[in-house]
Amino acid sequence: MQSSPWKVRCATLCFTLLSITGVKLRPLGEQEKMIQLEAVKKSILDRLGLHRPPVIREKMDKDEMRKIYWLYQEKLMELRGNISMEETPKRRVHILTPKLERSTKKCGIPGNSHRYNLIFSRTQTIHQQLSVMRAELKLCKDVLAALKSAAANSTSKAMVNIYKVTESIHGNGEQEYKLLDSKSIDKDILALNMTLNVDTAVQQWIASSEKCLRLELVIILNIPFVSDGRKQMRADDALVLEVETQEQAHSKTRRARSLSVDEDCKKSEKKCCRKSLLVSFEQIGWSDWIVHPSTYEMRFCDGSCPHNYKPASMHAQIKYRMHHINGETPAPCCVPGSYDPMVLMHYNSERKLVFTVFDDMIVKKCHCA
Structure with missing residues (x-):
């Protein structure tokens, strides 16, 4: 369809007026x-x-x-x-209580030992972008009192060892044990608590996608051990895993950058x-x-x-x-x-x-x- 002569003249006039007045068309x-x-x-x-x-x-x-x-x-x-x-985010302390089971499976750990499987599960606040500043397995004073009492009657050196348990790389169903920390039970000094260093195991666990951390607590005594003379050791009153974490700086920067872009x-x-x-x-x-x-x-x-x-x-x-x-x-x-x-x-x-x-x-x- 062709434009009418009137429309053409009108458009030309408007353009001429804009040019005369110096208005730039941008x-x-x-x-x-x-x-x-x-x-x-x-x-x-x-x-x-x-x-x-x-x-x-x-x-x-x-x-x-x-x-x-x-x-x-x-x-x-x-x-x-x-x-x-x-x-920089503030540091945070996580308190984890394990599922605790008495272990009867034989392993290559020396000594007359009482062994306990410790299974820790992730909480909502534990994720892969955390750096572990400190990870300690704490034995409570009631358990230590029982340990010291047992150590006093033991003829051999009483020890508490903590191991990280992993599946064998050979895929034969066997488990491998890596010693993380070891403490002797001194029968002459009454300690209110005992801490075992598990930094390496906890950092590896947090950085991985594994849901659970498996540790093995081994108490080396040549006599039977119970926590108070009547009941076996329980996780809720015997030990806790205390983990102090801080969010990794690069993840914080990456998150801040992402939020900024958003x-x-x-x-x-x-x-x-x-x-x-x-x-x-x-x-x-x-x-x-x-x-x-x-x-x-x-x-x-x-x-x-x-x-x-x-x-x-x-x-x-x-x-x-x-x-x-x-x-x-x-x-x-x-x-x-x-x-x-x-x-x-x-x-x-x-x-x-x-x-x-x-x-x-x-x-x-x-x-x-």
């Missing part, structure tokens, strides 16, 4: 970028107390530049160190999320007075805040309900929730090279408030 996205860049420039100048960019006629020599550059790097490292300390707006995303714009100080004509960094990733929060979506607080949820009821209360807005710091190395109004820390310049997370 996509809306480009216009938004220009507005954002101007906002960035104005905000940086205001924060630095400048009305306009300083005019730099003479720059520092290479030696002076090198010295202040090292100071700049030290400041960056200090900031990163502070962030790492904030993100903040970015997906395609056609309309809910509250994080948008980015790369600002090149060279392209905006500021490379003569801003030395480092050469670019800055400006991030901002945008999008709608429907009910219970990324609420910053209970106040934000109440605010949404109030807005929904009467419309007089403003709805929650998509705003920054946290920031990453940035160090700007630049010339000041006195044309001296300095660096300024911006604690709230790079948006890390968005939420509704």
Whole structure:
């Protein structure tokens, strides 16, 4: 279908008027970028107390530049160190009680021994991204008292050994025993507790996908042993496994990085999320007075805040309900929730090279408030 002469004349007239008035035909996205860049420039100048960019006629020599550059790097490292300390998770102590069974199976462990199978199961808080700082099998005082009493009547040296039990690599159904720790029962000194080091076995277990950790407790005595003279040793009152863990640093970094990426707006995303714009100080004509960094990733929060979506607080949820009821209360807005710091190395109004820390310049997370 051909356009009518009237439509053609109308379109030509509109284009001519736009050309005469000097209006540039650019996509809306480009216009938004220009507005954002101007906002960035104005905000940086205001924060630095400048009305306009300083005019730099003479720059520092290479030696002076090198010295202040090292100071700049030290400041960056200090900031990163502070962030790492904030993100380092606290250590946690896990208390595990084993399923305990008296073992009658013969093995190659020497001595007249009383043997117990210890089976520990994973809990919800134990996962593969944990580093074991300490793992100790603790024998409680009641059991030790019974052990010391038995050791006093024993003619041979009384010992407590702990072994890790694994299936034989030969696949013949046999089990292999690796000695983890060994302690003698001193009949002359009354100890309130005894700890056996099982760090290696516990670390290997946590790093693996195995559901259970199998250990063997061997008490070497040449006389019968019971915990209180009436009943056999029980796990709940005899021993516990105490494991102190800390989340691995690289997994924490990886998780933080993943969470940060999740903040970015997906395609056609309309809910509250994080948008980015790369600002090149060279392209905006500021490379003569801003030395480092050469670019800055400006991030901002945008999008709608429907009910219970990324609420910053209970106040934000109440605010949404109030807005929904009467419309007089403003709805929650998509705003920054946290920031990453940035160090700007630049010339000041006195044309001296300095660096300024911006604690709230790079948006890390968005939420509704």
